[in-house]
Amino acid sequence: HPFPRSSLTCPHCLKQSNTFDPFLCISLPIPLRQTRALNVTLVLQCERWRFVRVGLAVPLLGTVADLREMVAREGRIPPEQVILAELSPRGFLRSLADPEALRAAGEAAPVYAFQPPPARRAGCPRSLPTSPAVPRPEGPRLLPSTARSSDCLHRTPSGRILLLLCNTAGTGPQLARFGPPLVLREERGISWEQLQQNILAQLRGVLRGEVRPQGMGALFRIRLAGGSSSCTYLSPQDPRPLCHPAIDRALQLSGAGGPPHVRLTAEWDTSTKERLFGSIQEEVVQDAESVRRQQQAHGQQHSCTLDECFQLYTKEEQV
Template identity: 65%
Template sequence: RALNVILVLQCERRRFLRVGLAVPLLGTVAELREMVAREGHIPPEQVMGGMGGTGKGRDPLRATEVPSAVPQVILAEVSPQGFLRSLGDSEELGAAGEGAPLYAFQPPPARRPGTANPSPLAGNRGLHSLDWLGGQGLPASPGAAQPEAQHPLPSAARSSDCLHRGASSRVLLLLCNTVSDGHRLTRFGPPLVLREERGISWEQLQQSILGQLRALLRAEARAQGMGVPLFRIRLAEGMEPCTYLSPQDPHPLCHPAIDRALQLSGSGGPPHVRLMAEWDLNTKERLFGSVQGEAVEDAESVGLQQQAHRQQPSCTLDECFQLYTKEEQVRGTAG
């Protein structure tokens, strides 16, 4: 069947490209992930983890750990309200893209070439993972009001007690920005891909998000201080009750719910966490105006696949017999 996938590619300017693919009816998401990687020219990442010569089992002659190629593609359904789900390799392709448009995200590079890996725990307050996009962090206001006066949050556990569980590691984040009209949430702006240190502060995380949205900010908003929390962040993992990250938490990405989300992110692609940033209408209009969704280009393959699958297949009577019948020899009965 024909399946459209929106590629989110990491190039000089973030690009959203819808491509048309012919996918097998009885295939799996693993096949789709490889097709998307080839279509977008996304190289796999060599990771350690396999044992033996193939990375899939133990070689009896050489029990050594070897690298295996992992497609660097995250497949997720994204609706007008935000993320629905991520797709795992073992899922059947029949339902892929049925609930919402299917997006394929290419993660940002793990580290900029020739640069050290900065540690936010050492007091570095710059943007650590997004300056490769050309976005600069917006300055925080030194006299900003306390966060709780702006955005009261549902109860959220502090995560300082889990810093010993890899606070210096980096985590892939998919994030949708949403705004409420009083009745429901609606997504605005492009879905974002971030690679962040687990130990960053709320202020640093907010600056990273604003850095990716810098081109959408209104001119007068770019010069304003952004020290106060501008939005709420919750995990989009379908867990009840909703888990919100707290602006008062020194290291919100060390929340135990982040670990649970990484474990549930699906097999095949890079482990990741899906987040939703919830803006109130006044703040969104003040900073972004009436900006809506992302602009998506259509590749030539979209029209070609639609045309190919609209054509009614035809065959001759002889071909029907060959396709849907089989020849059997009937033994004669004794007289």
């Protein structure tokens, strides 16, 4: 029986090799998947808060900067306006900085994307807006919790800072976040009473009734979120709580990418929370079609064509 002839021709020198082996075997590499599915919750600030979860195919070897660009395209906003943070049922964990590897993003807690709104609100933004632009996430709290704004470095508070704030109630294992996460732009010299009023104004859509905080004293405690085992609380007796030196430290340690900001947690007594908000829990998040689409695409076994295998096999290696 005659053997089949196999011919191979070099595309460069056109030299031809003819063999008469019974068969010719080539081991072809299979291209691996280069992306993974990651859900990001966009925070929309229209007449009422809206939360839309979108599904993205993020590069396995990418950085947070890549994710910020993708979210910016999704929301049709500049990437430098996108704030990315991990937000768990117990509160903020951390903000994501551009140089970080993307492989760990979203593993500890869902990723939320915020955008500072314009200085003057002009209706509902098209994208994922929430509040103003200013200073950045914080790092380890290296300052005593008893520090006051009078410890500021002999400078007058000026300008505005951007605050990410979530509300929690309960203690220990029962600690839980409730209501929508907020983004506030506040003057550094604001008083505790005015800061409390501004927070309540942002929550008016979920309050059970009209609340007049004047003369009520402090309804909650505010601490800097994440970054250290020790807790730094702002004092209601401080005439300028946002001038606390820990706020300055947090802004100095801000990561790259997105507007600088500080993460805060408002801790409510359970009885006060029930009286003002009832049994409200976390925000309701709506899933976009892209969530199902990306989960389906990445849940299936990765497939490729024979041509793609040959392209990888014949790809020029560069050292």
